Amino acid sequence: MCSKLIKSSFSMLVLVISISIIRNNYTYAQDIENNSVKCLQKLADSTINMLVATRSVIAKNQDLINIDPVTGNYYFKGFVPALVGSEIANDFSLMTGYKLKQTSLKLRNLNNRPDEWEKKILNKFELPKYPKGTGLGEILETDGKKIYRYMKPIYVEKACLKCHTSKDKTRPEIRKFLERKYPYDQAFGYKEGDVRGGISIIVSLEN
Ligand code: HEC
Helix, strand or coil: CCCHHHHHHHHHHHHCCCCHHHHHHHHHHHHHHHHHHHHHHHHHHHHHHHHHHHHHHHHHHHHHHHCCCCCCCCCCCCHHHHHHHHHHHHHHHHHCCCCEEEEEECCHHHHHHHHHHHHHHHHCCCCCCCCCCCCEEEEEEEEEEEEEEEEEECCCCCCHHHHHCCCHHHHHHHHHHHHCCCCCCCCCCCCCEEEEEEEEEEECCCC
């Protein structure tokens, strides 16, 4: 009788200890996963900030780029933030494997069109109550491979209006350039502070 009791108490104790170990391991594993996601988010967010800052410098310096310092003549060269951004994104992708993309729901260049995931996030950025400047990200699996995707909204600054305000307020040299190069352009008519689109990044989690 007594030995039976000891046996069952011992089994109970083993069960309780096992459950507690499993639970601890589970929360530990969850902590690691939460921390990794936080690290990924930080990496993605600062990478995008760097690209946003570079693009902003190009936008603010359009006159420096397009006005001949000797004659003062204006010659629009088409060295615009998005093109510089694409070139930087390509070089950066070769160096790091991270894929950066500038996209929008209202496109100037159709090659920048968003994929389904980006479209879903861009629609959230457009909501009136969406917290300004906040990015969204998640771990996904595509073709059996794990990736981290993250996107941040980009907003229209004063310097962007040179090329994204209404057509009639756009310098004729720029307007003609845009009309010739982008026949399906939807990216006129913005005002300062509008969501212009987003910059997205894909980080492979395979290595
Ligand atoms: C000097 C003209 C010019 C200025 C200034 C400018 N853009 Fe653009 N923007 C363009 C052109 C041209 C394209 C298409 C580039 C391409 O072919 O990929 C474009 C494309 C984009 C795209 C990619 C999506 C699309 O519609 O194809 C985004 C996003 C964008 N611009 C945001 C901005 C923001 C934000 C600013 C200000 C920081 C800005 N632009 C300033 C001319 C300009």
